[in-house]
Amino acid sequence: MAECILEVKDLTKRFRGRDKKGRENAEEQAAVDGVSFSIEEGECFGLIGESGSGKSTTAYMVAGLLKPDEGESLFRGHHMQMVFQDPMKAMNPRKRVIDSISEGILYHRNGLSRTEIREKALEAMDMVQLDRSFAKRYGRELSGGECQRATIARAILIRPELLVCDEVTSALDVSVQAQIMRLLDSLKNQLGLSYLFISHDIALVSSICDRVAVMYRGKIVEMGRTKDVIADSKDEYTKKLIDSVLTL
Numbered sequence: 001m002a003e004c005i006l007e008v009k010d011l012t013k014r015f016r017g018r019d020k021k022g023r024e025n026a027e028e029q030a031a032v033d034g035v036s037f038s039i040e041e042g043e044c045f046g047l048i049g050e051s052g053s054g055k056s057t058t059a060y061m062v063a064g065l066l067k068p069d070e071g072e073s074l075f076r077g078h079h080m081q082m083v084f085q086d087p088m089k090a091m092n093p094r095k096r097v098i099d100s101i102s103e104g105i106l107y108h109r110n111g112l113s114r115t116e117i118r119e120k121a122l123e124a125m126d127m128v129q130l131d132r133s134f135a136k137r138y139g140r141e142l143s144g145g146e147c148q149r150a151t152i153a154r155a156i157l158i159r160p161e162l163l164v165c166d167e168v169t170s171a172l173d174v175s176v177q178a179q180i181m182r183l184l185d186s187l188k189n190q191l192g193l194s195y196l197f198i199s200h201d202i203a204l205v206s207s208i209c210d211r212v213a214v215m216y217r218g219k220i221v222e223m224g225r226t227k228d229v230i231a232d233s234k235d236e237y238t239k240k241l242i243d244s245v246l247t248l
């Protein structure tokens with residue numbers, strides 16, 4: 001049986017509301033409310049739900065970017081990396097691509113020389129099928145898809161066991177989305193990666209995720225094997241979510 005790489009137990013995060021003038025008020029609302037799930041080694045686990053359902057807040061807590069009010073997220077690997085929605089923001093437009101990718105290893109350099117780091121960054125570019133000739137370009141000179149390949153190269157540089165992907169294809173057009181999905185799928189097999197794959201797009205999730213959890217108003221309302229959830233959802237909200245895609 002595969003080992004568990006991530007265990008999320010009862011994660012809860014509340015945010016203060018704001019009044020009409022934008023001032024924080026005392027009233028708190030749970031953006032994430034008692035969320036629990038686990039991810040096995042080599043598994044792709046999807047988190048779906050409409051905008052505002054708490055997916056990103058969950059991802060930030062898993063990645064350690066946000067402190068939960070209650071509950072915990074236990075990562076049993078060595079390295080976890082997060083890839084964000086907007087690759088153009090994630091890549092510095094004024095830095096050469098090779099330098100932005102190399103940043104991924106600077107905190108973990110383990111005595112590697114600059115040349116060795118550069119060689120590793122070039123190997124990561126090969127893995128994401130970004131031609132080495134792009135290394136000397138500046139971030140601003142890449143297309144959205146190329147930029148997302150570069151951010152994925154940066155993320156895999158330290159060989160993480162888990163990649164948290166938050167709407168990683170939302171900013172890309174459909175044909176480029178498909179290429180990035182194929183890339184993520186092949187990296188999963190090549191590197192034995194596990195994914196927490198967040199998306200509001202059920203079609204994308206069903207193309208890559210082994211299991212899926214559906215979030216609604218901060219809670220998981222349904223969880224199971226992706227094909228079972230899509231073919232035979234038990235929860236009313238999930239049914240509506242799936243129907244809305246199928247009738248598009």
Ligand SMILES: Nc1ncnc2c1ncn2[C@@H]1O[C@H](COP(=O)(O)OP(=O)(O)OP(=O)(O)O)[C@@H](O)[C@H]1O
Binds near residue numbers: 049052053056
């Ligand atoms: N820093 C914050 N301060 C106050 N409220 C927040 C903050 N971050 C998120 N929220 C609120 O928490 C709720 C969940 O937001 P979250 O971004 O996690 O949802 P989401 O499902 O990822 O949505 P989307 O798909 O649009 O990114 C929303 O109502 C949002 O307005």
